[in-house]
C-alpha cells in the first residue's frame with residue numbers, strides 16, 4: 001500500500017564532513033521519493049554540533065530535542081565532540097544524548113561490499129545489531145554522571161551495565177531481522193572472562209532464540225570474532241552484541257566491506273529512528289569535498305525502509321531499494337570518491353546517484 005503521506009524528517013548536519021555528506025544525502029532522498037511518485041519530504045534542519053555551541057549554548061540544545069520529537073525520524077550527521085571546548089568535551093556527546101533521550105536501543109549496522117568498490121571481504125553482506133543504551137560505554141549507563149571516576153589521579157574506574165530487559169529487546173530486533181534475511185544469528189560476547197555481564201548477554205540472546213526455531217544460532221568470543229570476520233565475513237548474516245564490542249566490530253566490518261565511508265547505521269526504538277553513518281566526522285578531510293557520502297545515504301535509505309514498515313507505506317520501501325540500486329550502479333560505473341580509489345567529489349558522487357534516480 002502507498003499512503004502518499006509526506007514525512008517530516010529532522011536534519012542535523014553536525015561537524016567535520018557533516019555539512020558535505022548530509023546535503024548530498026538530501027538530494028538523493030528527494031530524487032528517490034520523486035522516482036517512485038511518493039510525496040516530497042518536509043525537511044526540518046535543527047542545530048547540532050560545534051555551531052550549535054556557538055549559536056545556542058549547547059551541541060544538542062533542548063530546542064533540537066523538542067524539534068526531533070515532532071518528526072517522523074531524522075538524519076544525524078557526525079560530530080567531533082573530542083574537539084569541543086569544556087564543559088562539552090567531557091559531557092555525553094550529541095549522539096549519546098539523542099540515543100538516550102529517545103531510548104534508541106538498537107543500533108543496526110549493515111556491512112555489505114559493493115562489487116567494484118575494492119572491498120577486502122568480497123561478497124560479504126551482514127548486519128551488526130549493537131545494544132545501544134548500556135554495556136561498557138560508561139557515558140551511557142548512569143542516570144547522572146558518566147560512570148567513570150578517578151579515586152586518585154593515578155586510578156581510573158569505569159563501570160558497565162547490563163540488564164535483561166535491554167538485552168532482550170535488542171535481541172528481538174536481531175532475530176526478527178534474521179527471519180527476514182539469512183536466518184542466522186551470531187551472538188558475540190566474552191563470557192569466559194566477563195561471565196556475569198556478557199554471560200547474561202549470551203544467555204538472554206539464546207532465550208530469545210528459542211522463539212525463532214527457524215534461525216540458526218552460534219556464538220563467539222569477541223576476540224575470536226575479529227579473526228572470523230577478517231577470514232570469512234561472507235559466512236555471517238546477523239551479529240548481535242553489546243555496545244562497545246558492536247562499535248568496534250562494525251568499524252572492522254565496514255572497512256572490510258570497502259571503506260568506513262560506506263558503512264551505514266540506523267538507531268531505532270519501537271517508534272523512532274535516526275539514520276547515522278557509522279563513521280565519525282573525519283576532521284582530516286573536512287571541507288575538501290573528499291568525503292564519501294555513501295554511508296549517510298545508505299543510512300537514509302534504512303530510515304525510509306523503517307518508515308515503510310512502520311506506516312505500511314510500500315512507496316518508501318521502493319524508494320529505499322531504488323537508492324541501494326543507484327549507489328551500486330554508480331560505483332560499478334567507476335564513479336568513486338577518493339577513499340574508494342576514484343576522483344569524484346562528495347557533491348559529484350551524490351549528484352551522479354540523484355541523476356541516476358531521476359533518469
Ligand code: ATP
Pocket residue numbers: 017079080260261262278279280281282283284285290291292293295339
Ligand atoms: P568517531 O570516534 O567520532 O567515530 P573516528 O575516530 O572513528 O571518529 P572517523 O572520523 O570515522 O574517526 O575517521 C576515521 C578515518 O576514516 C579517517 O581517516 C577519515 O578520513 C576516514 N573516513 C571516515 N569517514 C569517511 C568518509 N565518509 N569518507 C571518506 N573517509 C572517511
